Amino acid sequence: MFELAPLIDIPFDRRHQCWFCGEPSSMQLSYTKEHYTPHPSLMVPACKECFKIAKQHKLTSIWDCKMAVKDELMRIYEKHLAIGVNWTKQELEESEFEDKVFGGFKKSAWMMYEIARDRVNYPAWPLSLNGVPLEDFGYGADFSFDGVNYSSVTQAIKFYAKQFVLDKRFLEDIISIVGKQRFGFAIRVAQINIAATPELKRQVINDLKLENQD
Ligand SMILES: [Zn+2]
Structure with missing residues (x-):
């Protein structure tokens, strides 16, 4: 059927x-x-x-x-x-x-x-x-990403910021808006904007806030 x-x-x-x-x-x-x-x-x-x-x-x-x-x-x-x-x-x-x-x-x-x-x-x-x-x-469960378990989101942020030479504060801000269940997405946003000016980063944060309102 x-x-x-x-x-x-x-x-x-x-x-x-x-x-x-x-x-x-x-x-x-x-x-x-x-x-x-x-x-x-x-x-x-x-x-x-x-x-x-x-x-x-x-x-x-x-x-x-x-x-x-x-x-x-x-x-x-x-x-x-x-x-x-x-x-x-x-x-x-x-x-x-x-x-x-x-x-x-x-x-x-x-x-x-x-x-x-x-x-x-x-x-x-x-x-x-x-x-x-x-x-x-599974997306809101205890924090694990890419097959790796982390004691906390903060620890994962620290690790990824170091591995990919990302702006740690920027990454934290993104995650606080999109949520830890979208950690991979947050990493990508930080990577795409790796060379962005502080002004553009603020813009990205504002856009994410708007998009995540509804
Ligand atoms: Zn499409």
């Missing part, structure tokens, strides 16, 4: 967005429950690219799947993301390429960076089916 998985609830202001990255959605990814899946079968709206990636990385839950999609997006758009890691917008504007051709290149390079960054940063809305929120089992 074949039953279509129910579509998750979609907030009105996100009704055309990919659940994974926020790009316009044109597909629906069906996630079928296996005996170990901590949530019912469901369907999420997705853009073509995330749909393709997600289908190959279903893992053990829709949340793991989402992490895998973000990791893949980061890998695919590594060069675009590096633009923002290596340059600030102002530096790019003030750089030597004054030629009209290069001027166009700079503009589109920055745009590509912003698009890739926003897709990786995009916070998926919390899952619910017919108004009933789905608990994200």
Whole structure:
């Protein structure tokens, strides 16, 4: 017997967005429950690219799947993301390429960076089916990340900040907004903004606060 998985609830202001990255959605990814899946079968709206990636990385839950999609997006758009890691917008504007051709290149390079960054940063809305929120089992549990257990989140932050030479305070601020269950996401945000000015970092924090309000 074949039953279509129910579509998750979609907030009105996100009704055309990919659940994974926020790009316009044109597909629906069906996630079928296996005996170990901590949530019912469901369907999420997705853009073509995330749909393709997600289908190959279903893992053990829709949340793991989402992490895998973000990791893949980061890998695919590594060069675009590096633009923002290596340059600030102002530096790019003030750089030597004054030629009209290069001027166009700079503009589109920055745009590509912003698009890739926003897709990786995009916070998926919390899952619910017919108004009933789905608990994200395991994500609020004792802190372990990437197969490693830490005595506390603080310890993990310390470790990662050192490993990746990240701004520890910035990383802490991000985690305090997005929550420890999204530690990997927080690390990525800190990595993407590794060379950002203090002003841009404040902007990132403000954006995250806004996105995490609802
Ligand atoms: Zn997408």
